[in-house]
Amino acid sequence: xxxxxxxxxxxxxxxxxxxxxxxxxxxxxxxxxxxxxxxxxxxxxxxxxxxxxxxxxxxxxxxxxxxxxxxxxxxxxxxxxxxxxxxxxxxxxxxxxxxxxxxxxxxxxxxxxxxxxxxxxxxxxxxxxxxxxxxxxxxxxxxxxxxxxxxxxxxxxxxxxxxxxxxxxxxxxxxxxxxxxxxxxxxxxxxxxxxxxxxxxxxxxxxxxxxx
Ligand code: SAM
Numbered sequence: 001x002x003x004x005x006x007x008x009x010x011x012x013x014x015x016x017x018x019x020x021x022x023x024x025x026x027x028x029x030x031x032x033x034x035x036x037x038x039x040x041x042x043x044x045x046x047x048x049x050x051x052x053x054x055x056x057x058x059x060x061x062x063x064x065x066x067x068x069x070x071x072x073x074x075x076x077x078x079x080x081x082x083x084x085x086x087x088x089x090x091x092x093x094x095x096x097x098x099x100x101x102x103x104x105x106x107x108x109x110x111x112x113x114x115x116x117x118x119x120x121x122x123x124x125x126x127x128x129x130x131x132x133x134x135x136x137x138x139x140x141x142x143x144x145x146x147x148x149x150x151x152x153x154x155x156x157x158x159x160x161x162x163x164x165x166x167x168x169x170x171x172x173x174x175x176x177x178x179x180x181x182x183x184x185x186x187x188x189x190x191x192x193x194x195x196x197x198x199x200x201x202x203x204x205x206x207x208x209x210x211x212x
Contacts, residue, residue: 009071010093018081019074019091020065028104033090034063039109042067044096044129045116049077051192052112056089058190062109066091067099096129096137103141111138111148115194118157130161135168139212148210151179151195153203162208170210179205 013019020026026033030040039062043052046066056064066089068074074093081089092102116129126133130150138148148170152158158177165171176182179189180199185207191199199205 006072006075009075013071013074013078013091013093016078016082016091018078018089019093023092023094023102024098027102028107030063030065030103030107034088036063038063038088040065040103040107041110041112042103042108043112043114044099045069045113046077046091047073047114048193049074049080049091051114051190053077053080053084053086053089054190055112056086057084060088063088064090067094067096069093069095096134099137100140105140106143108138108141109143109146111142111146113148113150114192115152115154115198116150116157118154120156125160128157128160130157130164132164132168135164135170139168142212145211147173149207150210151192151205151207153195153198153205155206158206158208165210170212172208172210174207174209176207177204179207185209 014021020033031037041062042065044067046052046068049066052064052066066077071093074091077091113129119125119127125131150161162172174185176185179186195205
């Protein structure tokens with residue numbers, strides 16, 4: 001998701017009490033950020049943040065961190081959070097490539113990836129957030145029995161993502177090729193902005209839940 005560059009967005013994000021500057025300083029200490037022992041779940045590529053804020057509202061006993069690389073996009077999330085004031089949500093503007101510098105081993109309870117960028121060129125395959133390169137990074141921060149949930153409408157990306165599991169030592173716990181017509185996996189589903197847009201066009205939504 002690219003929005004036009006919004007002047008001053010980086011500064012406005014930095015001023016918000018809901019964003020974390022210098023996130024590396026909180027590695028191993030996210031409990032202190034939230035002031036409780038509740039599990040920490042993260043969304044990588046959170047965009048305008050609707051999914052993670054809706055999740056947080058529905059689950060006040062879980063802490064959520066939304067990670068987004070573009071300040072112009074994240075500013076929208078921060079503006080909404082300023083209105084909603086959910087105490088269990090924080091945002092970080094950063095590239096997910098450095099995620100192991102921000103979270104300690106076993107510090108993350110669950111990871112969400114929603115409508116991640118496809119990086120269609122083969123030479124960019126390991127930039128995909130579901131690539132074996134990223135799965136190895138997630139492996140270093142996720143609790144032993146933690147899970148990762150991924151949704152997309154991009155069949156090529158989904159097929160690639162399933163193929164990457166074995167390489168990185170993960171396995172699928174559940175897979176659907178039509179989430180919205182899968183009564184079991186769709187139960188309690190919270191739609192993302194992209195999910196709403198693409199399912200309205202008639203695209204089926206693919207989802208997997210994976211573990212190591
Ligand atoms: N998850 C949202 C949704 O489903 O509506 C947004 C989907 S949008 C297609 C993907 C988002 O992931 C973009 O906002 C993009 O900037 C962000 N993103 C992609 N690669 C990233 C990375 N390496 N680190 C952090 N954010 C990333």
